[in-house]
Amino acid sequence: MTQNPAIALTGHETALALLLEGLAPVAPIELAVTDAIGCIAAPMPPLKTALPARSIAVLDGWALTSIDLAGASSYAPVPLAVAPAWVEAGDTLPQGCDCVLDASAVERAGPLFQVLGEAIPGAGVRRAGEDFAAGAVVIAEGRRIGVTDDMIARKLGLQDVAVRRPRVRLIDVPAAGGNATTIGMIAAQVRAVGAQIDRTVAAGRDTASVAKAIGGADCDLLITIGGTGAGRHDAAVAALATGARLLHGLALQPGRTAAVGRIGAMPVIAMPGAPDQALAVWWTLALPVLDRLSGRAPRRQIVKPLVQKIASQVGVTDVVLVKDVDAGWLPLAIGDLPLSALSQADAWLTVASASEGHATGSPVGVYPLRESL
Structure with missing residues (x-):
């Protein structure tokens, strides 16, 4: 089913509904933490234990018990009955200690120690479970994984994380002047949303060449770029129409000559070769499809x-x-x-x-x- 944009234009809402009809998130896969940056998180199991499991020092200093330091000052030092333990950042606090003072807050004269200042419980300390409680979910499903998530996952000792990574096939329908700017821009956008990309250039701008590039596409979303206009050699829509439910000509500005459809269950978007029109189609049609496929939470407005x-x-x-x-x-x-x-x-x-x-x-x-x- 095709439509001539000079005769009738399909509304953006109708076009998007066709693309999203019955579309479900792709199955999760495991990726190395660094490779998962930019991807959308799939469900993760809750933590079995708290982090940290026990209270740890967050600075180098003396591990002490805050109640023993009441009233301490440089004018009235408080002597310690026993020598305090020295800890370094990341060390587990000794039993009974609840604070860490830096080196300058404790004076030592031979075997004797005295404290020159008070401290509240938890000073210089990250308490057990303060980062994450047992049962917490570290990376929420549907959230884009960022560099901070990478750091947190590494801190937890995770080598891999579960993500949803749609497969996108980009087909460049070559133009006399080239589509390098547009195909490069859309490819960068696909990578930025964490999708897997397969990029192909059709052998020519004719129907047979484009159809051959489309044939056998094994992906979650097929995007062609170029060849959607009314020119004599604009064959992308004709090639797609041989095997797709297709709507050509959208009431979208810019992007009127774009087409959308389905080949079986696979959504298809034919973008114009002009960068501004392709970008508009990317934002308004391709992104919602990829958000659905990746299970992404609603985008922030x-x-x-x-x-x-x-x-x-x-x-x-x-x-x-x-x-x-x-x-x-x-x-x-x-x-x-x-x-x-x-x-x-x-x-x-x-x-x-x-x-x-x-x-x-x-x-x-x-x-x-x-x-x-």
Whole structure:
């Protein structure tokens, strides 16, 4: 089933519903902790024991019992009946000790020790279970694994973690001027969300060459880039239509010439070769599919008021770029993604096809363009 974009455009909501229909998260796999950075965590078993299992020192110093130091000061040192134990950061505290004082807080004269200051229980100490209690889940399911998770996993002695890692096949439909910028950008986006990537270049721009590159694709999401327009050699849609339920021509700006569909149960997205159009299709269609496949928790939106109104055409979903200013979100581009706006933008949002836009001062939720690991 195909649609000529000059005759009818499929709404973004309809296109996304087709892609997500019956789609479930992929099965978890085990990856080395470092390799899992950027991937989405699958369910992990709870900790069997607390961390740390016993109280440990967090600085080098003398292990003491805080109640024995009451009233101690440089003017009224408190002598110790027995020599204190010296511990270093990471050492388990001796039995009965509940604080650690640095070297300058204890004076030694031969076998005699005296303390020059008080301490509260827990000073210089990480108590048993303070990092994680027994039964805690260290990395929540659906969360993106970052560098801090890598550090925590290593601290726990974990060599591997369970993740959901969708397999994405990218097919470059070559153009006379090349799609290097677009294919490279989308490939980087795929890697950034933790998916496994298989990148292929079709032998030509004709239907047979594209169909051959598509044939036998073993992946969770198939993306073609280029060849979706009305040009005489734009054959990506024709090649996909031979074996897919396909909707061509979307009420999405930018991205009108994109197509979506299913080959069996596998979702398929045909992106235009122009970088701005491909990026809009990536944000609004590919990301939701990969979020579903990876079992990712809902993406964070940041809500602030608009400092200028957004006007949108009813019947078309517009992609909007905004900049974070003191008063709220400043729209930079509506239905268009020029490089100048992309270089300044902090976030993006869509205006639903049924809406005429948003008035100045209206609170809107946006998606950050740059996420921290």
